[in-house]
Structure formats: structure tokens, C-alpha cells
Amino acid sequence: MKPQDFAKAVRENAAKILNHTNDSHIGGGYSCVDILAVLYTRILNISKDNLNDPNRDVFILSKGHIAATMFAVLAQKGIIPMEHLDLHTANGENYAGHTRKFVVPGIEASAGSLGHGMGVGLGMAYAKRLNKNTGKVYVLLGDGECNEGSIWESAMFASRFSLGNIVTIVDRNRLQSYGSDEQVMNMGDLGEKFRAFGCRTFDIDGHDYDEIYDTLIKASESDFDKPAVIIAHTIKGKGVSFMENRLEWHFKSPNDEQLKIIMEELNA
Amino acid sequence: MRKTFVDTLTKLARQDNKIMLVIGDTGFSVFESFEREFGERFVNVGIAEQNFISFSAGLAAMGYKPFAYNVVSFMTMRSMEQIFLDVCYQENPVVMVGVGGGFAYGPAGPTHHSLSDVAMMCAIPNLQVICPCDPAEMEEAVICASQTKVPMYIRIGRSIDPVVHKRKIDFKIGKAVEIRSGKDIAIFAAGTMVKDALSVCDLLEAEGISASLYSMHTIKPLDYDTISECADKYNALFTIEEHSVVGGLGSKAAAYLKESMNSSVKFKAFAVRDEFAPVTGNREYLLKLNGLDPQSITDSIKEVVNC
Numbered sequence: 001m002k003p004q005d006f007a008k009a010v011r012e013n014a015a016k017i018l019n020h021t022n023d024s025h026i027g028g029g030y031s032c033v034d035i036l037a038v039l040y041t042r043i044l045n046i047s048k049d050n051l052n053d054p055n056r057d058v059f060i061l062s063k064g065h066i067a068a069t070m071f072a073v074l075a076q077k078g079i080i081p082m083e084h085l086d087l088h089t090a091n092g093e094n095y096a097g098h099t100r101k102f103v104v105p106g107i108e109a110s111a112g113s114l115g116h117g118m119g120v121g122l123g124m125a126y127a128k129r130l131n132k133n134t135g136k137v138y139v140l141l142g143d144g145e146c147n148e149g150s151i152w153e154s155a156m157f158a159s160r161f162s163l164g165n166i167v168t169i170v171d172r173n174r175l176q177s178y179g180s181d182e183q184v185m186n187m188g189d190l191g192e193k194f195r196a197f198g199c200r201t202f203d204i205d206g207h208d209y210d211e212i213y214d215t216l217i218k219a220s221e222s223d224f225d226k227p228a229v230i231i232a233h234t235i236k237g238k239g240v241s242f243m244e245n246r247l248e249w250h251f252k253s254p255n256d257e258q259l260k261i262i263m264e265e266l267n268a
Numbered sequence: 269m270r271k272t273f274v275d276t277l278t279k280l281a282r283q284d285n286k287i288m289l290v291i292g293d294t295g296f297s298v299f300e301s302f303e304r305e306f307g308e309r310f311v312n313v314g315i316a317e318q319n320f321i322s323f324s325a326g327l328a329a330m331g332y333k334p335f336a337y338n339v340v341s342f343m344t345m346r347s348m349e350q351i352f353l354d355v356c357y358q359e360n361p362v363v364m365v366g367v368g369g370g371f372a373y374g375p376a377g378p379t380h381h382s383l384s385d386v387a388m389m390c391a392i393p394n395l396q397v398i399c400p401c402d403p404a405e406m407e408e409a410v411i412c413a414s415q416t417k418v419p420m421y422i423r424i425g426r427s428i429d430p431v432v433h434k435r436k437i438d439f440k441i442g443k444a445v446e447i448r449s450g451k452d453i454a455i456f457a458a459g460t461m462v463k464d465a466l467s468v469c470d471l472l473e474a475e476g477i478s479a480s481l482y483s484m485h486t487i488k489p490l491d492y493d494t495i496s497e498c499a500d501k502y503n504a505l506f507t508i509e510e511h512s513v514v515g516g517l518g519s520k521a522a523a524y525l526k527e528s529m530n531s532s533v534k535f536k537a538f539a540v541r542d543e544f545a546p547v548t549g550n551r552e553y554l555l556k557l558n559g560l561d562p563q564s565i566t567d568s569i570k571e572v573v574n575c
Contacts, residue, residue, distance in 0.1 A: 054330070101358050102358075108329075109329070109354075110353060110357050110358050112353070113349055113353055116322055116349075116350065116353055116354055119318065119321075119322025119323050119326065119350070119354070120322045120323075120325050120326040120329065120354050121326060122322070122323050122326055123322065123323040123324060123325055123326015123328070123329065123330070124326040124327075124329055124330050125326075126311070126323070126326070126327060127326065127327050127329075127330030127331065127332050128330065130308055130309070130332075131330070131331075149318070150318035150319060150322065150350075153314075153316035153318055153319035154319050154322070154323075156314070156316070157313060157314070157316065157319050157323065160314075161311070
């Protein structure tokens with residue numbers, strides 16, 4: 001499946017889930033769907049049959065609040081059944097509003113509070129290196145998440161221990177929860193910050209499938225002993241005119257009428 | 269206890285190449301030989317407690333057995349959320365070894381006192397909490413930890429290395445060890461206070477009160493069976509711990525006796541007052557300030573028994 005087709009299906013399913021459940025975070029899901037689509041169609045060597053293989057690639061979603069989007073990705077990949085998407089946030093079921101390990105196949109680390117995924121990923125990458133296992137560790141962070149001090153503890157560690165087998169991707173959509181990045185903490189040039197911590201960095205258009213792919217390939221090259229960080233410049237709510245760059249779509253869920261427009265725009 | 273820890277871990281690590289030691293820039297002059305012998309299986313993460321625990325959780329997720337060693341007060345409080353989410357919620361069997369429990373770092377001041385750690389750690393699901401009282405218990409605890417499938421927290425003091433057990437012990441997680449058998453009262457002591465509790469037993473004996481003493485090395489899961497048996501058998505029960513009166517051994521025992529047994533046995537918990545130490549002092553001074561020196565405890569037990 002082409003990443004663009006994968007991404008369209010995920011956006012459609014995420015909108016349906018969130019229309020159905022009234023849960024939030026569609027904007028931050030849509031900003032990273034294109035990255036997830038390239039990862040799951042062309043980069044990660046994972047499938048429902050190799051989730052315990054020590055040589056698999058590991059993907060950690062650190063911004064765990066985009067669970068609905070992530071479940072749509074796992075269903076599209078065939079790791080969870082498509083019909084389970086109806087169970088998101090349902091009482092007595094396994095699909096919470098934040099991703100949870102064990103109860104949902106394909107989730108490598110539980111998430112929900114920000115700033116944890118990179119550190120856990122470092123432990124996994126270090127273990128892979130000690131074991132001489134192949135496969136890389138990929139961690140997806142939000143840019144607001146980079147407000148957390150723990151991210152910078154992890155960045156300095158990754159560099160100090162020359163972990164070249166971990167690729168961190170920052171979904172740089174520039175909108176947080178209460179305001180824009182500039183208004184909240186003004187993180188500035190994130191690439192420069194990660195470089196100052198000893199990482200090699202790439203600034204890319206997080207909606208250009210070819211550039212995402214080419215950069216992930218470059219970032220995954222194992223000749224480097226420096227950790228790679230990709231700053232993926234994205235648009236919150238990408239793909240739907242009334243959601244793009246709108247802060248309120250961090251929280252809102254589409255009503256029936258909005259869902260109809262979303263479907264029309266995604267299929268235009 | 270630190271020496272027992274590293275000696276035991278070194279022996280185990282020679283037989284099990286999944287054992288790792290992760291430190292938070294602490295343990296100078298203790299771990300150098302382990303580092304030399306095991307190379308990359310030793311990691312100093314620096315003064316970064318959040319990443320310290322998250323990293324250890326990731327190692328455990330991939331099948332390693334990380335022993336994460338740090339100062340109690342920093343490890344438990346600074347990384348509480350990482351312990352909660354990355355270790356316990358995700359069932360990653362990290363063994364957290366905390367040095368400096370209670371007033372071990374007395375003169376360093378309240379930033380270094382750890383009096384709430386047992387309460388905080390006991391409040392997290394999936395975590396076992398162990399307070400070994402001497403090198404023999406420490407060795408056994410570390411051996412158990414090397415085979416654990418669940419996260420564990422092992423809390424030790426600092427410079428004191430009391431020998432409590434004179435003979436080989438039968439150490440099981442969640443099972444108290446009887447140290448001394450008496451007929452009037454039973455004392456449950458935890459970790460660093462067991463040695464002091466032995467002195468209490470001697471003082472009581474001189475006053476004509478015969479006390480049983482148990483090392484309650486596991487605070488979670490607590491040995492409710494032994495507490496229950498003792499409640500039926502003795503006139504009065506006592507707990508002694510180097511921890512806040514809030515949420516430790518005494519709190520748990522009291523709640524059990526009242527809620528689950530509705531027992532009328534006399535009971536008193538000896539623990540540290542719910543306050544930051546108001547003045548500077550070493551361990552002995554601060555314990556005495558809290559009425560936790562052997563003589564004060566003995567006097568207080570006599571009052572309870574005789575009332």
C-alpha cells in the first residue's frame with residue numbers, strides 16, 4: 001500500500017472513531033499521520049506475526065494521546081482487527097484514550113504522560129546493541145512534549161552512549177494545549193537544541209512522503225554512532241481545511257456534519 | 269550493605285549475562301570493580317533520575333535484568349512517575365535499590381532523609397517493597413531479585429552493617445523471619461530498625477516482659493498471616509520502622525488489625541513524626557528526637573503493656 005493511501009484510510013478511520021467517541025486529539029493525530037504512514041508501509045519491519053522477534057524494529061509512540069489515530073494505524077497494518085476500532089474508549093474494553101502496552105498488540109510502551117518514550121526507547125536501543133540484535137528503535141515525540149526536562153536528559157544520554165540505533169522524530173506542529181509553541185515556551189530551533197546535545201538532526205516537511213522516507217533511511221544508517229533526531233515540520237489537523245492550524249482541534253471531536261466534510265475533503 | 273549488594277550482584281552477574289547495574293552517578297568506590305568486570309553491563313546515567321528509570325525500564329522490556337541503584341530520596345521522589353508508568357504500569361521488572369533509607373544521611377538535612385519512600389512505593393501496583401535488616405537478608409533479597417518477574421524496590425541504610433541473623437535464614441519474599449521468641453508481646457521491625465529492636469527486647473527482658481521479634485523485611489506484600497497469628501497469641505503488638513508514621517509498616521498493620529481482623533489486641537506503631545526534621549542531627553540523634561531510641565521505645569511499650 002502506498003503511504004498516501006495508508007494515510008488517507010487512517011485519517012478517515014480516526015475521524016470516524018472520534019466522531020463516535022467524542023474523544024479528543026484529532027489535530028495532533030493528523031499532523032503525524034503521514035510520518036506514521038511512511039513508517040508503517042515502508043520502514044518498520046513489523047507485522048502481527050513478529051511482535052516478539054528481538055530483531056524487529058520497535059516503534060514507540062510517546063505522544064500517547066493520539067491513541068485513536070494510532071489504533072487506526074495498527075488496524076490498517078493488520079495488527080489489530082479493523083472492527084476493534086469501534087471499541088475505542090468503550091467500557092470494559094482495552095482501547096483507552098492513551099496507548100497501553102500488552103492489552104493492545106503492537107504498542108511497545110504505554111504512554112499517557114509526556115516525556116517517557118525516549119528514555120524507554122534508549123533502554124531498548126541499548127539492549128539491542130548489547131544483544132547484537134538488528135532492528136532500530138523509532139520514537140515519535142510531540143513538539144510540546146519537548147517542554148519536558150526528561151526529553152533533554154534522554155538526548156544527552158543518547159549522545160553520550162553513542163546510540164546510533166535510535167531515531168527520534170519530533171512532530172513539530174507548533175500548537176500545544178493552551179496556545180502556540182511561540183506563546184507557550186517558544187522552543188525555537190529544535191534541531192539546533194538537539195545538535196547542541198550531540199545528536200545529528202534533519203529538518204523536513206513532515207507531509208512530504210518522499211522526503212520523510214529518504215530522511216528515515218538516512219537517519220537509520222548504522223554507520224553513524226550519533227543518535228538521529230528528525231524535526232518534522234507539520235500542520236496540526238493536516239488535510240482538513242477547518243482543522244488545519246486550529247488550536248481547538250486539540251480538544252474537539254468532529255460532529256456528524258463535520259465528519260461528512262472531513263470525508264469529502266479527504267476524498268477530493 | 270552496599271558491599272553485600274555489589275558482592276552478591278557480581279557473583280550473580282557472572283552466571284547470568286542479562287544482569288545489569290545502572291547507577292545515577294552515585295556509589296563512588298563501591299562499583300568500580302563491577303564496572304571493570306562487566307563493561308557495558310554497567311551504566312552511569314548521570315544525575316538525571318527520570319531518564320535513569322525510563323532507561324532501566326527499556327532494558328527490562330528487552331529481557332535484561334537491570335538493578336537500578338541510587339539514593340532513596342532522589343530515586344523515589346524525582347522519578348516517581350517513571351517508576352509508576354515505565355516500570356510498574358508496564359510490568360518491567362526493574363530492581364530499584366535505594367541507599368540511605370530513613371535518617372541514614374542525617375546531618376545532610378531533610379532533602380536527604382527518606383521517610384515517605386515506603387509509603388509512596390507501596391501505593392504503586394505491581395511493586396514489591398523489601399527492607400533487608402542485615403547483610404544476610406540483603407544477600408537473599410538480591411538473589412530473589414535476580415529471578416524476579418515483577419518490579420522490586422530494595423531499601424537499605426548506609427554505613428551501618430549490623431549482623432542480626434547469626435545463622436542461615438529461610439528468606440522468602442512476603443514472609444517475616446522470627447528472630448526471637450517470647451511469650452508476652454510481639455514486635456515487628458523493618459530494615460534498619462531491626463538491630464535496635466533487638467536492644468529493645470533485651471531491655472524489656474530485664475523489666476520482665478518477654479518479647480517475640482520478627483524481621484518484617486517485606487513491606488509489600490506484607491505478611492498478614494504472621495500478624496494475624498500474633499494478634500491471637502499475644503497481648504500486644506508493636507511495629508518499629510525508620511519511616512514516617514504515614515503509610516509505612518505501622519499504618520498497614522494497624523489498618524489490617526482493625527479492618528480485617530477487628531482485633532482488640534493492644535497495638536502501637538513506632539515511626540517518625542509527620543514533619544521535616546526541625547533541627548540538624550545524625551541518625552541516632554534524630555531517631556531519639558522521634559522517641560525511636562531503644563530506651564524510649566522500651567518505656568513506651570511498658571506503658572502500653574501495663575495500662
